[in-house]
Amino acid sequence: MPEQNPQARILELTNRLNYLNYQYYQNSVSEVSDYEFDQMLKELQELEEAHPQYRSDNSPTQRVGGTITKNFPTVKHKYPMLSLGNTYSEAEVREFDKRVRKVTGDEVEYVCELKFDGVALSLTYTNGALSLGVTRGDGTRGDDITPNVRTIRTIPLHLHGEDVPAEVEVRGEVFMPFNVFEELNKEREEIGEALMANPRNATSGTLKLQDSKEVARRRLSMFAYGLLSTPTLFDSHSQSLEALQRWGLNVSPTWRVCQNIDQVLDFIHEWETKRFELPIATDGIVVKVNSYAQQEELGYTAKSPRWAMAYKYKAMEAVTELLEIEYNVGRTGAVTPVAIMKPVLLAGTTVKRASLHNANEIERLGLMLHDQVMVEKGGEIIPKVTAVKTELRPENAEPIVYPTTCPACNTPLIRTEGEANHYCPNEKGCPPQVKGKLEHFISRKAMNIMSLGEGKIELLAERGLVTSPEHLYDLTYDTLFGLEKVYQDEETGKTRTVKFQKKTVDNILSAIEKSKEVPFDRVLFALGIRFVGATVAQKLAQHFRNIDALRAASEEELIAVPEIGGRIAASVREYFQDLAHVHVVERLKEHGLLLDLGELEVVAPQSNKLEGLTFVVSGVFSGYSRDALQETIAAHGGKVVSSISKKLSFLVAGDKMGPSKLEKATALGVKIVSEEEFNQMIS
Ligand SMILES: NC(=O)c1ccc[n+]([C@@H]2O[C@H](COP(=O)([O-])OP(=O)(O)OC[C@H]3O[C@@H](n4cnc5c(N)ncnc54)[C@H](O)[C@@H]3O)[C@@H](O)[C@H]2O)c1
Numbered sequence: 001m002p003e004q005n006p007q008a009r010i011l012e013l014t015n016r017l018n019y020l021n022y023q024y025y026q027n028s029v030s031e032v033s034d035y036e037f038d039q040m041l042k043e044l045q046e047l048e049e050a051h052p053q054y055r056s057d058n059s060p061t062q063r064v065g066g067t068i069t070k071n072f073p074t075v076k077h078k079y080p081m082l083s084l085g086n087t088y089s090e091a092e093v094r095e096f097d098k099r100v101r102k103v104t105g106d107e108v109e110y111v112c113e114l115k116f117d118g119v120a121l122s123l124t125y126t127n128g129a130l131s132l133g134v135t136r137g138d139g140t141r142g143d144d145i146t147p148n149v150r151t152i153r154t155i156p157l158h159l160h161g162e163d164v165p166a167e168v169e170v171r172g173e174v175f176m177p178f179n180v181f182e183e184l185n186k187e188r189e190e191i192g193e194a195l196m197a198n199p200r201n202a203t204s205g206t207l208k209l210q211d212s213k214e215v216a217r218r219r220l221s222m223f224a225y226g227l228l229s230t231p232t233l234f235d236s237h238s239q240s241l242e243a244l245q246r247w248g249l250n251v252s253p254t255w256r257v258c259q260n261i262d263q264v265l266d267f268i269h270e271w272e273t274k275r276f277e278l279p280i281a282t283d284g285i286v287v288k289v290n291s292y293a294q295q296e297e298l299g300y301t302a303k304s305p306r307w308a309m310a311y312k313y314k315a316m317e318a319v320t321e322l323l324e325i326e327y328n329v330g331r332t333g334a335v336t337p338v339a340i341m342k343p344v345l346l347a348g349t350t351v352k353r354a355s356l357h358n359a360n361e362i363e364r365l366g367l368m369l370h371d372q373v374m375v376e377k378g379g380e381i382i383p384k385v386t387a388v389k390t391e392l393r394p395e396n397a398e399p400i401v402y403p404t405t406c407p408a409c410n411t412p413l414i415r416t417e418g419e420a421n422h423y424c425p426n427e428k429g430c431p432p433q434v435k436g437k438l439e440h441f442i443s444r445k446a447m448n449i450m451s452l453g454e455g456k457i458e459l460l461a462e463r464g465l466v467t468s469p470e471h472l473y474d475l476t477y478d479t480l481f482g483l484e485k486v487y488q489d490e491e492t493g494k495t496r497t498v499k500f501q502k503k504t505v506d507n508i509l510s511a512i513e514k515s516k517e518v519p520f521d522r523v524l525f526a527l528g529i530r531f532v533g534a535t536v537a538q539k540l541a542q543h544f545r546n547i548d549a550l551r552a553a554s555e556e557e558l559i560a561v562p563e564i565g566g567r568i569a570a571s572v573r574e575y576f577q578d579l580a581h582v583h584v585v586e587r588l589k590e591h592g593l594l595l596d597l598g599e600l601e602v603v604a605p606q607s608n609k610l611e612g613l614t615f616v617v618s619g620v621f622s623g624y625s626r627d628a629l630q631e632t633i634a635a636h637g638g639k640v641v642s643s644i645s646k647k648l649s650f651l652v653a654g655d656k657m658g659p660s661k662l663e664k665a666t667a668l669g670v671k672i673v674s675e676e677e678f679n680q681m682i683s
């Protein structure tokens with residue numbers, strides 16, 4: 001890098017780091033690796049020390065990187081929530097020890113803890129009961145996210161013990177375990193949603209959700225690592241950790257008291273690889289001076305305590321050759337590129353495949369075939385390509401030509417504006433999509449016909465016996481019995497036989513029969529409409545109550561449902577505009593699948609003012625939820641139907657009613673009443 005004028009470089013780094021902080025804390029996005037971020041911060045720190053006159057007031061070296069949001073009440077912290085000084089070098093850990101001993105003298109104990117890679121949280125317990133949960137925010141003020149915090153199971157709502165003080169603050173790290181992270185991402189992939197990049201960003205995004213029920217579903221957890229109270233209750237940090245554990249908080253048992261810096265370094269070495277056995281992400285070790293009296297003597301900088309330091313492990317990386325790109329087609333037709341590399345040893349396992357997410361990622365990396373690439377393993381199962389070693393680019397490097405047609409069926413791919421993925425539109429004829437959709441339909445959370453798993457549904461699809469869900473319900477004993485296929489694993493050469501014997505066939509047929517009892521929301525989820533995951537399906541089912549009402553809903557009406565956005569609405573509309581889908585739904589209905597929620601709950605009859613009248617309800621209402629309005633009609637003796645016909649007595653029209661409905665009702669001469677007029681009818 002050419003020698004740059006320090007003032008300009010300071011300004012450049014300040015702006016860049018402030019921007020990256022904003023992305024990281026506000027949007028839960030990492031544009032560069034933590035290591036790169038920390039190297040830039042270090043460079044800035046050193047430049048500012050050499051040229052203090054150029055340091056800006058908003059320098060990221062002087063402040064905690066986060067911010068508060070407008071979505072939650074703001075709370076001022078009783079004790080500021082600071083950051084930690086960090087290093088990637090053992091020599092600097094020894095220097096830290098020297099600085100400490102200069103102040104405290106040689107009698108100093110350290111506590112080593114794992115540095116959990118999540119989001120810091122402050123909890124206040126008043127008379128033993130959880131009263132407040134706040135994010136770090138800008139260090140001085142944070143977001144009050146108490147309702148979300150209450151859903152985290154490892155955070156007790158009450159503390160237990162004789163010595164729990166009247167008010168105490170607990171600090172801890174909220175995180176998302178790997179298995180939860182992977183499960184959620186799998187769900188997202190299935191419904192065509194963008195994947196979450198890592199468990200830390202997923203945690204931070206989850207804590208900021210407005211819907212606590214969704215937070216609860218994401219199964220976050222927390223480890224407690226700090227205790228604050230006035231007056232202080234104990235003499236040392238280790239005593240506080242013991243107390244936290246006694247009172248019922250979740251303290252990771254991995255902490256250790258060390259008598260000197262060599263023992264600290266032993267701890268660091270010990271966990272360097274052992275940390276990969278843990279079910280959660282960690283990115284280093286936190287070293288803290290144990291005695292509170294000594295901590296006080298050491299004090300704080302503007303941004304972090306002088307009595308603690310984080311040693312961070314560099315991510316496990318390796319350099320290897322990119323051999324080719326494989327393009328996988330998923331259930332929704334989304335095409336995802338996977339890097340196939342020359343096998344290389346990384347964090348104890350041989351790696352040869354790495355995720356590349358989408359075409360943008362290939363472009364961002366500037367990747368070419370036969371490049372030497374850097375692969376990183378952060379603890380997630382599938383490693384990532386993080387950079388290209390352009391200086392090692394071989395002569396035979398070839399540009400990557402992203403396919404324009406589907407690798408499985410040759411149909412030209414499409415890419416919707418604003419979306420990262422390419423899609424194969426050949427939904428009905430593209431083998432991986434057909435197979436993927438069927439697998440989704442029979443999956444546990446959908447129709448739960450798991451006796452067709454493990455290659456059986458694949459075989460039925462291949463033989464052309466089942467290529468769409470409704471075909472399942474035409475299967476008979478005679479068609480299934482005796483089917484057989486031997487599969488061979490391409491890599492290991494091992495063979496596996498899929499065979500339909502009597503018992504298997506009986507199980508399959510009874511599971512198919514039983515699936516007719518699966519409730520409407522799960523059937524809706526099973527249909528595999530893009531962006532309609534299990535939760536969205538539940539919301540739609542509750543709101544519209546039956547498939548015909550959902551099918552008839554306009555985009556405006558869909559968006560009016562709480563938590564249904566434009567993207568989901570458009571996808572639902574698109575699904576039902578395809579007559580082939582309508583046909584599938586009709587056939588499933590004929591086979592007796594539950595495509596409605598059944599009768600409305602019977603509300604005590606209130607009058608017979610609406611007796612003999614039929615109603616269609618459409619749009620959004622100010623005084624009723626849609627369910628409540630339908631129940632009210634029933635309670636007054638009226639009948640709610642789903643489609644507009646000549647015989648219909650009234651269309652009750654709310655806001656945002658679809659124009660097509662209005663048109664149809666007008667054309668057929670159906671009476672249209674407003675919410676107000678309806679209220680007059682029953683008053
Ligand atoms: N990649 C990016 O774009 C980007 C952007 C901004 C920040 N970052 C990363 O975030 C870091 C700055 O974040 P930070 O200020 O939260 O610092 P930090 O994450 O390095 O350290 C402080 C935090 O560690 C956590 N922690 C985990 N275990 C702990 C334990 N046992 N004891 C005490 N604390 C524990 C706490 O949440 C605490 O707030 C940067 O150094 C960088 O690595 C990355």
Ligand SMILES: [Zn+2]
Pocket residue numbers: 329406407408409410411424425426430431
């Ligand atoms: Zn295809």
